[in-house]
Amino acid sequence: MKLYLFDQNNSGGGWVIDDNLDQFVAIEAADEASALTAAEAMGIYLNGVEKDVDCECCGDRWFGPTEVKIVTKAAWPLNNFLPRETKFHYADGRRETKECYHLGKEILFL
Numbered sequence: 841m842k843l844y845l846f847d848q849n850n851s852g853g854g855w856v857i858d859d860n861l862d863q864f865v866a867i868e869a870a871d872e873a874s875a876l877t878a879a880e881a882m883g884i885y886l887n888g889v890e891k892d893v894d895c896e897c898c899g900d901r902w903f904g905p906t907e908v909k910i911v912t913k914a915a916w917p918l919n920n921f922l923p924r925e926t927k928f929h930y931a932d933g934r935r936e937t938k939e940c941y942h943l944g945k946e947i948l949f950l
């Protein structure tokens with residue numbers, strides 16, 4: 841299993857946050873295609889501007905999936921980052937919400 845991250849942009853000035861969705865959404869899946877299928881079932885979509893759903897000036901709401909690793913120590917300085925709320929969806933059905941830092945292919949729990 842791998843972990844895939846979807847990064848939400850507050851297109852139009854607001855976040856979409858519910859039981860499944862958050863500023864970051866991390867989905868454990870066998871591959872990228874499965875992660876995308878699971879994400880779409882939760883309401884995540886890509887290319888929102890092109891689809892006329894998202895604000896043209898703010899850009900697309902959802903980006904991803906990016907394959908990420910959970911790290912215990914970041915290789916990058918944290919001072920320029922704010923932790924963001926992340927909903928994790930594990931392959932066994934477990935869910936949890938955590939504050940996390942994210943850069944590139946690394947996620948650091950707060």
Ligand SMILES: [Zn+2]
Nearest residue numbers: 852895897898
């Ligand atoms: Zn806008």
